[in-house]
Amino acid sequence: MRRARIALLFALPVAVLAQSTAAGLFQAMDTNGDGRVSEAEYVAYMSQGFYRRDVNHDGVLEPEELPGGHGKPVTLKEWQDNLRHEFRLLDRHHHGYLTPQELMQPPR
Numbered sequence: 001m002r003r004a005r006i007a008l009l010f011a012l013p014v015a016v017l018a019q020s021t022a023a024g025l026f027q028a029m030d031t032n033g034d035g036r037v038s039e040a041e042y043v044a045y046m047s048q049g050f051y052r053r054d055v056n057h058d059g060v061l062e063p064e065e066l067p068g069g070h071g072k073p074v075t076l077k078e079w080q081d082n083l084r085h086e087f088r089l090l091d092r093h094h095h096g097y098l099t100p101q102e103l104m105q106p107p108r
Contacts, residue, residue, distance in 0.1 A: 026100045036097035042090075043083045050079045 029037045029045045037045075053065045054076075061074040090102050 039087045
């Protein structure tokens, strides 16, 4: 089950990228306009997927809110912890922010 949730989280950036240009995505995430995406900015932007799926707004994605309508419930904290882990994988230079190049590369 955990692998399925992680796979879902890794699929989300790909889906976002397919709907937007790389520059547009970076600008959308870089809310303070400093030319880099912090962990907080990344988590806030990518959490939008959780909020869209959480139709009853209880802070938990129940099986019926998950793709395919089944799976173990996922809390907002679990979702965001996975996003933080993903951020660290993307931050290849380990400087605490993402450059446009890091954001566009798949996580290792």
